[in-house]
Amino acid sequence: MILRSELIAIGTMTRLHGKRGEIQCRTLNTMWDEAEAEFIVLELDGLYVPFRVLDWRGKGEDLLFTLRGIDSEAAALRLVGAKAFMLRSDTDAEAVQMTSWSDIVGWTIIDAAHPDQRYTIRRIDDSTANILAELDDERLIPLHDDLVQAIDDKQHILTLTIPEGL
16 A cells, blocks of 8 residues: 655646547646656545556646556546656655645644644645645644744654644
């Protein structure tokens, strides 16, 4: 089973391209371009499903993928809207940094005002402009650059100023 902590978000599958199953991915970053990955991982029905990449090419800020087993419009249509990831192991470990808020699922949050209190991020809600982290105690806290005190990429710790009352 693939865990979210093993993945780096690269974008979202946005639409079909042609009639032979090629699919377009709107990218968030250049991580895919800089790696030599054999697999792309898509989030389908809450699961992370790997697909072997047969071919890919860039198109502006979009990438076009040909995936093993996806060779028709109908098969590719099932993937439209899926979030796309790559394995962290396919990147240079020293170069991997947080590229989007969704990359911190599984990280520890420390409240700067109460450093003895630690929480684990269960999921990120980025469905609105106000990005929220759901913690292991089921609280939702806002994620905003102004609240970030420190980021420890190596130990996966985010120190925040958590607003009073949350």
